[in-house]
Amino acid sequence: MSLPLRHLLIPVDESKASRDAFQWTIDQMYRQGDTVHLLHVVAPGVRVVINTDLGLDEIVNDGGENARKLEDHAREYLTSTFVPVLEEKKVPYQVEIVRFATDNESIGAVVCKRAAQLNAAAVVMAKHTRGSIAEFIVGSVTSYCTHNCASPVLVMHAD
Numbered sequence: 001m002s003l004p005l006r007h008l009l010i011p012v013d014e015s016k017a018s019r020d021a022f023q024w025t026i027d028q029m030y031r032q033g034d035t036v037h038l039l040h041v042v043a044p045g046v047r048v049v050i051n052t053d054l055g056l057d058e059i060v061n062d063g064g065e066n067a068r069k070l071e072d073h074a075r076e077y078l079t080s081t082f083v084p085v086l087e088e089k090k091v092p093y094q095v096e097i098v099r100f101a102t103d104n105e106s107i108g109a110v111v112c113k114r115a116a117q118l119n120a121a122a123v124v125m126a127k128h129t130r131g132s133i134a135e136f137i138v139g140s141v142t143s144y145c146t147h148n149c150a151s152p153v154l155v156m157h158a159d
Helices: 016-029 065-081 083-088 105-117 131-139 142-147
Strands: 007-011 035-042 046-050 056-061 093-099 122-127 153-157
Touching: 007 016, 007 105, 016 035, 016 083, 016 122, 016 153, 035 065, 035 105, 065 083, 065 093, 083 093, 093 105, 105 122, 105 142, 122 142, 142 153
Parallel strands: 007 035, 007 122, 035 093, 122 153
Antiparallel strands: 046 056
């Protein structure tokens, strides 16, 4: 009797923690016939960059040309960082770049919705370490997903 094919969803960004969660999934969870889905969320609209002393540092309008540059950068990063590993190991994959609002609940909602659409066997994601105050103020994508995803969520701690 063969095992059913599974969809494994890995939300990724440009952090080492995301790369580690991806590698762990491939090494420990993937089995032949599974499909790996890499999901990256790109922000629309105006992005405000705040420096460490909480002063306004820069405002970047993310319309038109900047939006295309962000998407191109994301596509290049995903295809140069994750795809070679998947192709070397002959892992079926899909790279998904989604343009969506980027507060943590919105990103979490996108992850949970995509997991439900795929009927994902698991969502494997990195937990980014932030201070407790920052976590309280801006929340956490992993926290949202662990409380709201219908699929099992495996959280890889960055520490």
